[in-house]
């Protein structure tokens with residue numbers, strides 16, 4: 121009821137009766153409103169309905185783009201996206217009918233119709249928008265599990281943040297894998313070094329049946345090791361004549377032995393599958409070796425962590441430099457963009473409008489776009505980011521500064537002048553104290569924004585941590601990417617807090 | 628002695644704020660300028676120290692014509708005219724001390740003042756001025772943290788730093804309540820009577836005018852329409868008052884009034 125009383129009664133003086141208006145709007149949505157004098161409302165409704173209908177037809181044609189003929193396209197659309205097809209149609213019809221009813225009511229009650237018709241138009245655009253923007257909630261839910269592993273790595277990436285020095289214990293034995301050649305002398309136990317004895321020292325590699333593709337196992341080697349560290353898992357590795365090293369697998373598992381209390385072990389392994397190049401001539405010696413690795417010493421920052429920290433520092437400085445240049449360059453420009461300074465004559469007003477317009481245009485272009493241009497201009501790297509951010513900062517700061525200048529109270533300036541102060545003194549005592557805190561406050565605010573921006577400006581090659589982040593994401597190295605994300609988040613949060621604190625104190 | 632001769636001011640937009648104004652202020656007078664809003668009071672006061680450039684006429688002070696003074700001399704002349712404003716015109720974000728020290732700028736070199744290096748004598752003087760106006764506790768507060776009455780006292784202290792011979796006060800109490808008005812005008816009276824400064828002050832309330840003025844001039848549309856000394860003010864007739872303030876005006880005291888509501 122409250123809504124009703126708020127609606128003003130309007131005079132609808134018309135020779136048309138309510139049904140006529142209704143029918144008119146039924147024939148052409150909005151026509152009824154127009155002929156009874158509600159021209160703008162009529163046009164608005166017509167445009168809304170027209171564009172809704174147009175988009176609907178366009179989407180149908182788009183869904184059935186492979187089909188020829190309108191009927192076929194429709195058929196295809198019903199087939200592929202029945203929900204969209206039917207729902208949109210229903211909403212369109214409702215809108216149509218409501219527009220007609222709105223025209224009827226306009227005349228009958230002498231009131232502007234309710235807002236129901238506009239709600240239905242909103243619903244219409246919502247349904248159309250849902251389809252156009254390819255919203256797919258079902259898929260989102262269905263494939264959520266796929267997103268979890270990378271997400272959890274990004275959220276908790278710290279495993280990749282530290283690494284240790286590795287101490288290795290190694291025993292190595294030579295194996296001849298061809299008929300010809302000297303059979304290597306088996307190793308003998310050593311006194312105090314790890315050793316590995318393989319028997320026999322000649323054998324056949326596993327091969328693949330050329331017809332069935334099945335693996336034909338090679339010779340079984342018995343490996344005996346000693347003088348290793350006790351009670352530790354010991355991996356068995358293979359090294360082919362080309363120097364390729366790999367850990368031996370059997371039945372999908374890596375082969376490894378666990379040493380006993382004396383640091384000895386015994387294990388049997390099948391000589392692995394290796395493709396021997398047909399061109400290979402002469403004897404081919406392979407190596408089998410047992411390897412114990414152990415993390416020793418204090419944990420160290422991993423390469424990902426080190427790079428992230430380096431890039432983060434680079435990023436913060438990028439933001440700082442861009443802010444610095446932005447401040448220096450925008451101060452003179454901001455005077456040109458301040459109405460109270462430039463209000464003197466036609467010419468200065470002309471400069472004022474020109475400056476404002478240019479700055480507004482520059483500001484409306486996102487720093488990311490500026491970065492694309494800057495990369496072409498000065499090449500990949502942080503400097504491109506600085507150039508892009510500086511350009512955007514100049515425009516943004518000019519606006520803020522010029523507003524601060526416009527907000528200067530002329531009273532104190534007049535008072536200082538009245539004491540006999542000269543121009544420089546008047547500026548020092550009357551002008552600067554009034555501007556300094558908004559200037560500092562805006563500058564810090566800008567620095568905050570610039571650091572935030574420089575974290576993503578790397579995405580397009582502008583240097584900084586964003587550059588690293590895309591690389592990690594492309595390599596699917598989610599843990600390292602996670603480290604970068606964490607650093608960005610923490611830095612931005614700290615900066616946000618600090619800048620808010622400082623600004624709160626200045627105001 | 629200040630002799631104003633045929634002073635006229637036409638603003639850039641063509642507004643004639645002062646039309647052929649002539650009068651004389653003897654040393655030691657407490658001259659009150661009255662008149663409706665827009666009658667030219669502020670313009671007149673600002674012409675005297677050339678914050679507003681007069682279009683025509685002379686302002687003879689101690690034998691020199693302020694209106695014709697070179698910019699370089701103007702600095703020295705301005706030092707002798709302390710100015711007090713309706714809205715105090717303090718730098719709100721500066722401290723009381725800095726605001727007061729600003730009054731000394733006409734005396735110190737640019738280089739020193741930029742780095743806030745004032746001579747010891749000047750700093751003592753500031754402390755004395757601040758104490759005289761009862762602001763010692765406020766010395767290091769920001770001006771905006773002060774009440775209106777305190778701010779106006781800072782304004783007076785700033786003017787004192789100029790060691791002025793004349794005080795120009797443009798509606799010094801118009802933004803203050805009546806009790807504070809007496810405090811502030813009391814200080815001006817003290818400067819006038821004890822320190823021998825000439826005071827030129829614009830005021831609105833008849834009871835304040837009668838209480839403080841030694842001489843009065845009435846402005847209307849940029850012309851002087853009434854002139855008299857304190858005796859004449861006490862016996863001012865309604866007719867005379869209406870000549871200055873117009874038909875609709877009534878004699879008012881420092882409460883709310885028709886004229887006050889009129890002021891912009």
Ligand SMILES: Nc1ncnc2c1ncn2[C@@H]1O[C@H](COP(=O)(O)OP(=O)(O)OP(=O)(O)O)[C@@H](O)[C@H]1O
Nearest residue numbers: 638640642644663664665666667668669670671891
């Ligand atoms: N900078 C200016 N440019 C143009 N006209 C001005 C300017 N300053 C004042 N005026 C005009 O000059 C006339 C006198 O103004 P002035 O400020 O001297 O009046 P006033 O008596 O001080 O008024 P009030 O009591 O409101 O302060 C007014 O008509 C005003 O509009």
Ligand SMILES: [Mg+2]
Nearest residue numbers: 668669670797
């Ligand atoms: Mg005034």
